[in-house]
Amino acid sequence: MRVLSVNVSEPIAAPYKGKTVVTGIYKNPVRGPVSARKTNIDGDRQAGLDNHGGVDKAAYVFPSEHHTYYQKGLGQDGFQFGHFGENLTTEGMLESSVHIGDRFLIGTAIFEVSQPRTPCFKLAMRLAAPDVIRLMLDSGKTGFYLRVIQEGVIEPSEVSPEFVNENAPSVEEIHNLLFFDIMNIDGLKRAAASPALGRQLRAVFTKRARKLAK
Secondary structure (H helix, E strand, C coil): CEEEEEEECCCEEEEECCEEEEECCCCEECCCCEEECCCCECCCCCCCCCCCCCHHHCEEEEEHHHHHHHHHHHCCCCCCCCCCCCCEEEECCCCCCCECCCEEEECCEEEEEEEECCCCHHHHHHHCCCHHHHHHHHHCCCCEEEEEEECEEECCEEEEEEECCCCCCEHHHHHHHHHCCCCCHHHHHHHHCCCCCCHHHHHHHHHHHHHHHC
16 A cells, blocks of 8 residues: 555635636645644645535545546546545555545554545536546545544655454445445444544434434
8 A cells, every 4th residue: 555646735716617616626746745734734725614624534535546447437538646636646545445444654644534535516627527426426436535643744655554444334335325325224323333434424324324213
């Protein structure tokens, strides 16, 4: 497992469908080490704090292995590090094998997996491709969010697993429960009982499980 690139951006105003949208999705690679804080990485800020950023979404990971899938699906090429709005472009860290609550040492910082990404219109704006939302939802190739357990300095480097939460759902399982496997009451209960899962998603799954149990 490896971080190939650390990417950040300040919010900018960008035109989209006749409107001006303020977004921090246009990430660029950082040269040299940078500090990871509890709610973000130095030099990076999120624009829509209702859906982005905060303790549960301090950093966003996107696996570089997904580039080929999106190149074929969108008919695009030349994706650069940070192209999907990710803070960390990685290798060897896929949604199917990474669990909620897994912890990783990157540089001197410790991160914990909190939840998958749910794509919004800003990704379609960034790639100039409305179909990217459907492709991401259908495939589960979403990437995932991390919270910062221990602040520290990071840069492209090897990733060391600090804790593997094998009893928790994988990122892929959480995505499927959210969008496809929505009647799986046992899966919903298991997800809701995962303390490392992002607070908002735990509330969603708890509510769904209660409704199905009636």
